[in-house]
Amino acid sequence: MRMTKDFSIQRQQLIDQLQQDGIQNERVLQAIATIPRELFVDSPFQRMAYANQALPLDLGQTISQPLMVALMTQALQLVGTENVLEIGTGSGYQTAILAQLCRYVYSVERYPQLSDRAASRLDQLGCANVSLLVGDGSIGWAEYAPYDRILVTAAAPHVPSQLIEQLTMGGLMVVPVGDHSQQDLQVIQRTQQGMQASSLGRCVFVPLVGEGGWR
Template structure:
């Protein structure tokens, strides 16, 4: 059996596993079944591309556990018409998934090398509805606000105020909030008159969000 077929089988096995853990959004599952995670992991971890675990990237960053990617994507409740702001491009894997489920993705990565690699991977998949910016994701991308959805893939010490301000009324913000060792995955809905409703999806562990509205450094 060739490696491509091996990966296809592993990808389908992962989808089955995700279904068993409670991922029920068929559109999310369909996209996860088509995006080649092996393209987004370091060459030395190719054999683990479909293990349900986070894997290391350059510069102390990680590609998130597939189950967490699925949970966060499902929490966004995407219809396909949204403009999405992603904080933390990383490998580009989550970006690719969002691109298949939304109208346009604006993604911010503070590491130029990771941003460049992610853009190359997205280009290989002929993904064109993504714009990547190298900068401080904790303050968002005001030029293109408001966004119907915002996804933060790093741990924030608090809900970033500037991201709430850039969220459209009725929009959803998904963000891990807590200290640098453990967080709560929170879904914030922006209501009328600046009010918000917060729902917790449970505990999680992410690398820290570094920036003006995040942590000053990785402790």
């Protein structure tokens, strides 16, 4: 995608590309068109804010590729009434997208530095329906469970059982599962019989570190 100095033009170019890549949920596309991604990208990379690629953050973390953000968000099938648990606040960009689309977002981040920066950015946007926690996201946030949806933005070696337990019956979780080099992006639905899984394809995420993830 050719980059220009005008973020509004870049943003529209990105939306057009996402539609070509199969993102059809109008609410998701509108949220991505509304949230200024440049606010969440570290200054050396701001000119690339609307390139369809992951970009580095501090502490070895990344801000996900916009297509991956759109794909994962679309898979949650949000209608606006859900309480959502996000594992891995990171820059706060995905958090801001979710806040546009659901009732309330609870987001857990292991690194205080990233959580503090994300809080500042979300406050700047006026995202009032978000609560942030610094802690081990692999075990969720039991205080406000159960959640209608759970979005995991780091790679787990297996579907974390404690997150399944914090999901409502019939609720959906999107989680990358695999090893450190490559994962399968899975959509999990909790059922009376356990869980049903489907795949959105291959992906690469930073590892989910903690009790329910990588040690």
